[in-house]
Amino acid sequence: MTVTVRPLDDATYLRLGAGATIPLEQAPAWDAFDDAVPGRTPWRRLGAWEGEELVALASFTHLRGRGFRYLWAKHGPVWLAEATAARERALRAALVEHVRAADRGLVFVRLHARHPAPDLRELLQTVTYDRTVVLDLTPEEEQILAWMKKRGRRDVRKALRDESMLPTEETGLTREAFRELYQVLVETGGRDGFGISDERVYWTMLDSLGPEHARIFVTRREGRVLAWGLVTVNGDYATYYYAASSAEGRKSGAADLLVWHMATALRASGVRTFDLMGIDSPRAPQLTGVRDFKTKFSEEIAEVDGAWDVPVHPARYAALVAALGAKRRLVAGVRAVRGRLGR
Template sequence: MSLRPVDDATYRELAAGLALPIEQAPVWAAFDAVVAGRSHWGRLAYEEDGVPAAVVSLAEVRGPGGFRYLWAKNGPVWLVEPTAQREAALRRELAARLRQVDPRLVFVRLHALHEAPDLRPVMQGITYDRTVIVDLDRSEEDVFAAMKQQGRRAIRKAMKDESLTVTEETGLDEAAFAELYEVFVETGEREGFGPHPARRYLDMLTTLGPEHARVFVTRRDGRVLAWALVLVNDGAALYSVGASNAEARSAYAADLLHWHVMRTLLAEGVRSYDLAGAGSERFPGLSGLTQFKTKFEKEITEVAPAWDMPVHPLAYDALVRALGAKRWATAQARGLLSRVRGRRSA
């Protein structure tokens, strides 16, 4: 078993015939280059008895305080069946190599189907082990017929509303994106998450380009109700991020939006549309979105979640403790602020 660095040309050759996740494709390095604290680290090929078994592209991330780790988002990409033994063997080779070539790296975040003693739940961030993938390798009529009845009904209702329009707005400028971002902020306040600054998404659109990063928007009389940023690579599409306001719910604006996305991608020959995450027993945080996403595809697909693989376990454990202390302090501060506000309003 061996793990060796490869250049872009060799990497593409080894992955030929696969639908590389865009985060594992060479084009993603351009986005890594403009994100603060992040850069492309390298690409590796994993071989068994001289036969390629997997490829992986890694980004380096610099965290607060100067610690560093590698992030193989949606990787490794396996060329053979990823058994538990194969996954563990690749990780052993990777950890050994990193201790030699870059001993200051604390851990690697990567994906694995099988739990193992060397893997830890990610210390922060969202991951999932189930998703909803719409098969677009069939006719538009077959895609629509395969949806749940409630999905078809919602789309039909929205299509009858002449005040709604869905258009592709790929290539929009900063001022135009600001209108979409306002809806994103509203969604975050409603769902309890904080979006990245708008610049992060604009950089993604710019560096990946219109071939890979697409924007679709549902409007009512010109006002934004819902939007989606869709990433496309090797004939596969991923719903990366999006938002909808309160008005969108009663108008079924998001249903109409995703149907337009699917029709557009299907007409262009894209073969699948991944709606990016569904809830499960292990990751219940996404359960609220499962009902909406399964309107478009009844079957749920099992996927490999992300894990942290400590390269230096003691240093990793120290980071976990520090993060826990920070979260506790933040919660205490918020609680104190809430009590002060309550007294002032009493």
């Protein structure tokens, strides 16, 4: 099986992808975010053909690490034909050849794949997921509620009865107003043990993507922020990108009310698929903590294509893996010594 790849301009890319579900990160609208973040730039949009048949589309971001450069097709490629193991391998082979010819300084390509293969490597950095919870917003609200697990329906109904909590959409808020939300994210990260980025990263995402593609929802009680979520939207597809809740919010079920409000508001604006964005699996044990919360909103768990690294220059990629491994061992050793010293 042979696949060829060719660059596409934005208009052609969108025309060829008409009718397909294109995640925001694979759409031209994502370029505004890439352009606004240091170390990131839009690279190219490519089409992949098997003979005369267009089988996939992919949009790539160029990223700079510490001493290396790579490409990432986040949530891509977008398959227009069945993503068989052979077709995936053929596309990656053509892509590596194309990238190597275009820019010999690129060390690897990060993309998503369904089938394990010898050319795929675990991610050099960051966490991927290959299981998620997806809410179908097509039916009426009562049916969406009925499709939840029993505890999901119970928790949503309980939260709806608490008239002290008010869920609203605050898309278009000011930078100053966002600082209040960010402090709740800081609290969430400290409590649940995960790292967060600087405030400007989240604000840049909101500001660059704009209200059409980045929406903010908040649950408050007497003006206090109990929970909030950032949702990205492209066409009729939405993703629950970031979330935070205060200690008071967790005790009150504010996040349950928030998810229900987001689902109904998104449905009213034409969204038909709402991805809660990742739960744990053998490849992503770090996401165990969100499983109980997200899975109560659906009886089904969706299998999705996880991200993988594909070396363009295998020797250089292997050197990066070795260097990163040495750095992690050094950091772990320093922490162990500090722990023994009681620091």
